[in-house]
Amino acid sequence: QVQLVESGGGLAQPGGSLRLSCAASGFTFSSYAMSWARQVPGKGLEWVSGIYSDGSDTYYADSVKGRFTISRDNAKNTVYLQMNSLKPEDTALYYCAKALTPSYYYAMYDYWGQGTQVTVSS
DSSP: OEEEEOOOEEEEOOTTTTEEEEEESSSOGGGGGGEEEEEEETEEEEEEEOOOTTTOOOEEEEETTTTTEEEEEEEEEEEEEEEEEGGGOOOOEEEEEESSSSSSSTTOEEEEEOEEEEEOOO
């Protein structure tokens, strides 16, 4: 069955860095776009970043552009989110999600990981 397992979250200081990983299994990873989204309790889901199935195109929310970098290793069935210059407002539960298509444009998502908590605080 499809599994998405996030890791790499934790506590970071403002200005610090974290790298999230999402290990995928149970499907042909290289055929589907992947995305990261985050949620703060009581607030809606925010799409943070997306990447094409072949890694040829990426998307970033304005709130993270220039600070976060998404990448994928199709040989390892893993998608990453490198987060630099972290801010307290980046504190959230971060999820990876599998798209139904190779592109993230107007994509629907059918599987989600369990989430990894990122807390940015001094």
